[in-house]
Amino acid sequence: MTIPVRHGIGLRLLALILLFSTSLTLLMTAIQLYADYRLDTAAIANRLGEIERSNLQSLARSLWNLDAGQIALQLEGLLRLPDMQAMEVREAGTSVEHPLVVSVGARMNGAAIARDIPIVYDDLGTPRTIGVLHVEATLEAVYQRLVEKAAAILVDQGIKIFLTSLFILFIIHRVVTRHLADIAAFFGGYAARSGDERLALRRPPPRRPDELDRVVGGFNGLLDTVAGQRADLVAQEARARATIESLAEGVLIVGADGRIRDCNARAQALLGHTAGELVGTAMAQTIWTGVLADGSPVTSENSPSLLALRTGLPQLGVLIGVHAPAGEVRWFSVNAVPLSAGERALTGATQIVVSFEDVTELRRTQEQLVQAQKMEAVGRLTGGVAHDFNNLLSIVSGNLELLAEQLDGRPDLRDLAARALYATGRGAALTRSLLAFARKQPLQARRIDLRAAVDEVRPMLSRTLGEAIAIEVAAAADLAACEADAAQLQAALLNLVINARDAMRGGGKLTIELSNAWLDADYAAAHPEVTPGGYGCLAVSDTGVGMAPEVLRRAFEPFFTTKKAGEGSGLGLSMVYGFAKQSRGHVRIYSELGHGTTVKLYLPRSAAPAASELPPEHARPPGGSELILVVEDDPEVLRAITALLRSLGYAVREAATPTAALALLESGLPIKLLLTDVILSRDMNGRELAERALRILPELRVLYMSGYTENVIVHGERVDSSVELIEKPVQKYALALKLRSLLDKPQA
Amino acid sequence: MSQEPARLIVMDDEPEFAAFVRTVATGMGFVVVAPDDADAFKAEVARAEPQAIVLDVVMPQVDGVELVSWLARRKCGAGIVIVSGYDPAYAGAAERIARGYGIERVTTLAKPVPLAALRAALAACLGGDDTKN
Numbered sequence: 001m002t003i004p005v006r007h008g009i010g011l012r013l014l015a016l017i018l019l020f021s022t023s024l025t026l027l028m029t030a031i032q033l034y035a036d037y038r039l040d041t042a043a044i045a046n047r048l049g050e051i052e053r054s055n056l057q058s059l060a061r062s063l064w065n066l067d068a069g070q071i072a073l074q075l076e077g078l079l080r081l082p083d084m085q086a087m088e089v090r091e092a093g094t095s096v097e098h099p100l101v102v103s104v105g106a107r108m109n110g111a112a113i114a115r116d117i118p119i120v121y122d123d124l125g126t127p128r129t130i131g132v133l134h135v136e137a138t139l140e141a142v143y144q145r146l147v148e149k150a151a152a153i154l155v156d157q158g159i160k161i162f163l164t165s166l167f168i169l170f171i172i173h174r175v176v177t178r179h180l181a182d183i184a185a186f187f188g189g190y191a192a193r194s195g196d197e198r199l200a201l202r203r204p205p206p207r208r209p210d211e212l213d214r215v216v217g218g219f220n221g222l223l224d225t226v227a228g229q230r231a232d233l234v235a236q237e238a239r240a241r242a243t244i245e246s247l248a249e250g251v252l253i254v255g256a257d258g259r260i261r262d263c264n265a266r267a268q269a270l271l272g273h274t275a276g277e278l279v280g281t282a283m284a285q286t287i288w289t290g291v292l293a294d295g296s297p298v299t300s301e302n303s304p305s306l307l308a309l310r311t312g313l314p315q316l317g318v319l320i321g322v323h324a325p326a327g328e329v330r331w332f333s334v335n336a337v338p339l340s341a342g343e344r345a346l347t348g349a350t351q352i353v354v355s356f357e358d359v360t361e362l363r364r365t366q367e368q369l370v371q372a373q374k375m376e377a378v379g380r381l382t383g384g385v386a387h388d389f390n391n392l393l394s395i396v397s398g399n400l401e402l403l404a405e406q407l408d409g410r411p412d413l414r415d416l417a418a419r420a421l422y423a424t425g426r427g428a429a430l431t432r433s434l435l436a437f438a439r440k441q442p443l444q445a446r447r448i449d450l451r452a453a454v455d456e457v458r459p460m461l462s463r464t465l466g467e468a469i470a471i472e473v474a475a476a477a478d479l480a481a482c483e484a485d486a487a488q489l490q491a492a493l494l495n496l497v498i499n500a501r502d503a504m505r506g507g508g509k510l511t512i513e514l515s516n517a518w519l520d521a522d523y524a525a526a527h528p529e530v531t532p533g534g535y536g537c538l539a540v541s542d543t544g545v546g547m548a549p550e551v552l553r554r555a556f557e558p559f560f561t562t563k564k565a566g567e568g569s570g571l572g573l574s575m576v577y578g579f580a581k582q583s584r585g586h587v588r589i590y591s592e593l594g595h596g597t598t599v600k601l602y603l604p605r606s607a608a609p610a611a612s613e614l615p616p617e618h619a620r621p622p623g624g625s626e627l628i629l630v631v632e633d634d635p636e637v638l639r640a641i642t643a644l645l646r647s648l649g650y651a652v653r654e655a656a657t658p659t660a661a662l663a664l665l666e667s668g669l670p671i672k673l674l675l676t677d678v679i680l681s682r683d684m685n686g687r688e689l690a691e692r693a694l695r696i697l698p699e700l701r702v703l704y705m706s707g708y709t710e711n712v713i714v715h716g717e718r719v720d721s722s723v724e725l726i727e728k729p730v731q732k733y734a735l736a737l738k739l740r741s742l743l744d745k746p747q748a
Numbered sequence: 749m750s751q752e753p754a755r756l757i758v759m760d761d762e763p764e765f766a767a768f769v770r771t772v773a774t775g776m777g778f779v780v781v782a783p784d785d786a787d788a789f790k791a792e793v794a795r796a797e798p799q800a801i802v803l804d805v806v807m808p809q810v811d812g813v814e815l816v817s818w819l820a821r822r823k824c825g826a827g828i829v830i831v832s833g834y835d836p837a838y839a840g841a842a843e844r845i846a847r848g849y850g851i852e853r854v855t856t857l858a859k860p861v862p863l864a865a866l867r868a869a870l871a872a873c874l875g876g877d878d879t880k881n
Binding site (some may be wrong): 021387390391393394395397399401402405426428551 | 762764765768771772806857859860861862863866
């Protein structure tokens, strides 16, 4: 920054000095000239006095004699005295008719000193005034001298003042203003420079520090303080940033305009957007889609951050579901807190700190817990009701039996009692189902052959199913023995078959498959009731209408039924569930609307499985690093599979829909393998997706996965029999082996 | 059979079931007493020295398992029929306790109890070692 010279201190100083010294000079000159004027006029007065003293006698004599010539001569002589302008002698006296007048010199109108001196003649000792001498002395010469003198003084003084002023200006520039300009320039550029520079003057340091040194010292001290504070501020900022970044919660800072100002890395990860995408986004028009817990969309009316902004009140623990780019919904618990008044005063604006954490898992766990508690409560209730009802049944049946004995001679009445007894038998069967669900029923777990148990009831199953439904039983050749109550297993199977029949009103096919299965530690971790190990699996599949997700969720609840009143008790699957739990087994249902249902019932093996058939639980499953695209519409399964693949070292991309999958395939990513669910959406199933994927990437390997059994999938012509398929629940070791064999297979 | 009629004490919180047992047992020649609570039951056992006891192990006011322990500690010589309508585990526990104390003649029945099974169990109580279940 430079200050224009005409505004500088130097010139202002120069002007002031000039003004002052000029005024002073003028004043002093005026005083001196006045003194000279006084001297000059005094000299003139003196001269007039001399004329009066020395020349008047002779003039009086000449006048007495009326010698005009002589008077004129005398006056001419006097006129030659300096400054004399005019002389006149006039005869005076009352008796004189024509007084004698002698004048020399020209009388003037200008400035002059005039004096009338009486001419006194000593007439014999008697002084007589005989005339008057009028003398005029001009001041012109005096004035002329004064002007000349004034001019001389002014020129002389003016030059001296000007030169002195210039000198002072130069000195001030050298000593002061130059350094002031430097200081100004230093501070002008200070903000743009690092804070380490210090102010220094361009001059050899004086022996003793002067005022400028003190100024510089003061400034540098101030700079040290500022630099220290700046460093503190930077450190504080870094600490605050590190703190925000270290939070497990996502943090967004929303400004008074409702736009995101800042975000931490966790927020980017949770929302699936980069800081560049997030900062500047208006909370009223977010780049993600959010829903509230009740499913209604998040709008500018109910958005917690905007509410906090509008009302100034903190919004705490608001549950918001956000559709991640992969398509699944993550649930966040959101806090939106406005800065306090004090903080606002510091930052100068209203800001909202929005923090949020991912509570998806927590929510799911809570839902599972609620579901488990519900089942438990229903179980207790059911058990209690069954107990009391059973007591009543005991009384009815006992007395009916006694009655029947008494009616030996009355076959008609005995028949009535027998019918009533039959009904109590059915009532007892119902209470047994209830007690089985409530896990109060005695189980006689024995080593059983699943195949034999199924074969035993197969004729009854066929009768139950009727003509329109074909039944197929497929058993693995090396089927291992299981530990279960055979009668209960058969009852469970019957329940499953009845459900399958009811799902296939227009006919269809029922498949019962028996196989050896393995539930691994990863699976057990996600399903706390499961003990990892070897199981026998009984899978019952139908080609019926299938179940909607909301039906599927409640399928195991007692008395929950989709059948018409009177057609089913709603206890069938509950009994299967209770039986599986009581047998230390596990049950899973896979169903999609329009694609039938598969129920898999796992029962513990009676003996430890042979070493040869087992995945070595502690051995390292073969992994890889190829990029795998997973397509699965169930977000939970998608997440589980993705986690599993990542744990094997693979790079994973997720897609919840075939459309998203195709977009990823076309994006040029080096995808080596497509792992897709068979049943995806109405408009595209896994097979169609795979066909289109292979047109994009001919080298691509395809592995299908399905909750339905391979048998059902292949025979239902959902996929070709030559394809590779892995059944859900997907077990890590099996998947690891399958992936490697597919990825390592040479291209056909 | 002894000359004196055999004595049976039935303890069940459901009076109608006790009545059913009484009908069956009376038909078999038992003199039947059905006390209302645990104290009455204990007093009756001490007084009557019964040959048979029918006991529900799950009752609202009384712990059947506790009563079985009490009987076992008393070295009660009666045959005991344990009836359960709820969790068979209770009946099983009671039976194990009784056997653990050396009571030989213990039968466990699940409700609803078939008439024939009840008769067999009661007969076993009378029959001594040769007809024990």
